[in-house]
Amino acid sequence: MASDLSVWRVRPEPGPLTAPTGSGVLDGETVAVKDLFAIAGQRVGAGNPAWLAAAPVAEAHAVAVARLLAAGAALAGIAQTEEFAYSLTGANAHYGTPPNPRAPGRISGGSTSGPATAVASGQASIALGTDTGGSVRVPASYQGLWGIRPTHGVVPAGGLLPLAPSFDTVGWLARDAATLARVGDVLLPADGGTLSGELVTSDALLALAAPEVRDAVGQLARGAGAKRVDWAPEPAWLAAFQTLQAAEAWVVHGAWLATRMDTLGPAVRGRFERARSIDTSDAEAARAAVVRARAEIRDRLGDRVLVLPSAATVAPRPEEAEAAREATMLLTCIAGIGGLPAVSVPVATASGLPAGACLVGPAGSDRALLQLAGESGTGLW
Numbered sequence: 001m002a003s004d005l006s007v008w009r010v011r012p013e014p015g016p017l018t019a020p021t022g023s024g025v026l027d028g029e030t031v032a033v034k035d036l037f038a039i040a041g042q043r044v045g046a047g048n049p050a051w052l053a054a055a056p057v058a059e060a061h062a063v064a065v066a067r068l069l070a071a072g073a074a075l076a077g078i079a080q081t082e083e084f085a086y087s088l089t090g091a092n093a094h095y096g097t098p099p100n101p102r103a104p105g106r107i108s109g110g111s112t113s114g115p116a117t118a119v120a121s122g123q124a125s126i127a128l129g130t131d132t133g134g135s136v137r138v139p140a141s142y143q144g145l146w147g148i149r150p151t152h153g154v155v156p157a158g159g160l161l162p163l164a165p166s167f168d169t170v171g172w173l174a175r176d177a178a179t180l181a182r183v184g185d186v187l188l189p190a191d192g193g194t195l196s197g198e199l200v201t202s203d204a205l206l207a208l209a210a211p212e213v214r215d216a217v218g219q220l221a222r223g224a225g226a227k228r229v230d231w232a233p234e235p236a237w238l239a240a241f242q243t244l245q246a247a248e249a250w251v252v253h254g255a256w257l258a259t260r261m262d263t264l265g266p267a268v269r270g271r272f273e274r275a276r277s278i279d280t281s282d283a284e285a286a287r288a289a290v291v292r293a294r295a296e297i298r299d300r301l302g303d304r305v306l307v308l309p310s311a312a313t314v315a316p317r318p319e320e321a322e323a324a325r326e327a328t329m330l331l332t333c334i335a336g337i338g339g340l341p342a343v344s345v346p347v348a349t350a351s352g353l354p355a356g357a358c359l360v361g362p363a364g365s366d367r368a369l370l371q372l373a374g375e376s377g378t379g380l381w
Helices: 049-054 063-070 113-120 137-143 177-187 211-223 235-257 266-276 280-301 325-338 366-376
Strands: 008-010 030-034 074-079 126-130 146-149 170-174 199-201 305-309 342-348 354-360
Touching: 008 113, 030 063, 030 113, 063 074, 063 126, 063 177, 074 113, 113 126, 113 137, 113 170, 137 146, 137 325, 137 342, 137 354, 146 177, 146 366, 170 177, 177 366, 199 211, 211 305, 211 342, 211 354, 235 266, 235 280, 235 325, 280 325, 305 325, 325 354, 342 366, 354 366
Parallel strands: 030 074, 030 126, 199 305
Antiparallel strands: 008 074, 126 170, 146 170, 146 342, 305 354, 342 354
8 A cells, every 4th residue: 555645755565664773672663754864775855855856865874763773663664744844733835734643634733743643543653753843742742642852962863954953852752651761761861850750830831722722731730739830921932932943944954945945835935034034143132032041941940840731722623723833832932942851641632632731841851751751641541
């Protein structure tokens, strides 16, 4: 059976694309790799056919890919991403939008869109992706998956096509907490941060979410004994995040895109048009604001765990895809700016649609956070 081009760019039949190179805790697992990671003998497509056509063939695997193979996993194939990973909906103007098996007729979420759908539909057991502004947490939420954005920089990004290096993070998704944690055993270093285990939540952050998501996440928080704290949304933080992200995206991709903007779909092109309009002074002001915000976020959190929605809504229908972007990014930018680990735990809403409760922990507490998330989310989806 032919693979769905909205999900897979490369998926041999029969597979795998790449056999394991070793044996370990991932024996028998299969990985859908986001089309940003180097795979030896393949090109990186980045969700854009023009980029794919000009890309060199990789001589070696990306670091994260090589580690998964060495631990016993096989690569099922290369799965689609939104163009240059610069969106959260999952819609790709060239290849289409991957289906959402857990919420038919609704978007997949992105930009780790193809890998998430591959896992939710049972075509792979692990999705290897990236999270800059929410690109693991959002599809995890929309598709009822477990997902992690680790502490910034703890998983090597060698062989990964960047978007905004100050925020880009290698992440992954799975259908269950145990698999998510076993991938962590392979990719994560020993914890270097302290996690007290105290959970906190904020009514103001919960209020950013639609009622059914707020109620589902609030139920998890109450069940886990989370204490209420004052933590209001900070639009200025998000503005600084988006400005610095855009400025870095243009530094990374501007030279190639300057004469090829017409190769981009409308939504991503609009973001890159804004990116190239940001001058150096605005970028540096945003960087300074992000540094201040990071210190404040880490100080507020301390050694506690913040529980908040992974996304502001359930998976929207395609015509509503951009409507909740601002509210969702007010939530996701907290971990992004803080450089903090964040685990999306699947929860079910009253309507039966999936949503995500995000647990944000102190920097370097990734392994402990994975364990706590698994305990907090047992049986909720």
